[in-house]
Amino acid sequence: MPSTNIPRIVTKFFEMPTNDKHLKNFDIEKLPWLTLDINYDYCEQLIELTKQIKPHTRYFTTSDYNKGLKVYDIYGPTDKETFRKLSLTHDTTEELNKLEYGFKCDTNDAVLKLFSLLPYKKVYEIYINTMDPGGYLYPHTDNRYGKFRSGIKDQTIIHLNNPEGYRFSLMEAGEIPKDIGRPVMLNTNRYMHSVMNPSTQTRYLVHIHGDVHCEEMEQLMLNSFYQR
């Protein structure tokens, strides 16, 4: 492994004890993650597409507590400011569903297949986070949404690659599943988490946010949990 300058506060996070007690019950609020029983088969194509998109600045890409993080928008709201405001308050799914959304990049097969992969009632945002070699995120808890989208409802991630030595861990629960192309609903609002990439490869990770409150999505979550 190459020598890196990842801060001790980050490397120490990955040495903390973990347990699987919150993984045993189907509790949307308490589950640290839920691996969905579905697969995305266009990971390499999406990595290639990402290399051609210009990254966007977000508050978390310029923070002193993160290094080597870039964000590439795939899909999202036309009126970002209203979306942000609504996202930070409680019970606004109905209002969020009324906003206009669209693609932010050229659409190819890999993008369209990603958009229609999961049976969300409505997709709000899709973006790809990359982490450069030597990059990291300090331990932190996300504070994105209110009660209505809490727990694992907050986001689904998909690893497009998994460099050797790359770590993404949740407090208590430990290392998250990182199977390439396998969507994982992730509870980063409840669980403190940290990420580091001491490898020599860039890490590519899809993030999807949306409204999960529909029969098909709920069924997928339940089936995925009980068929493990």
Ligand SMILES: [Fe+2]
């Ligand atoms: Fe986070």
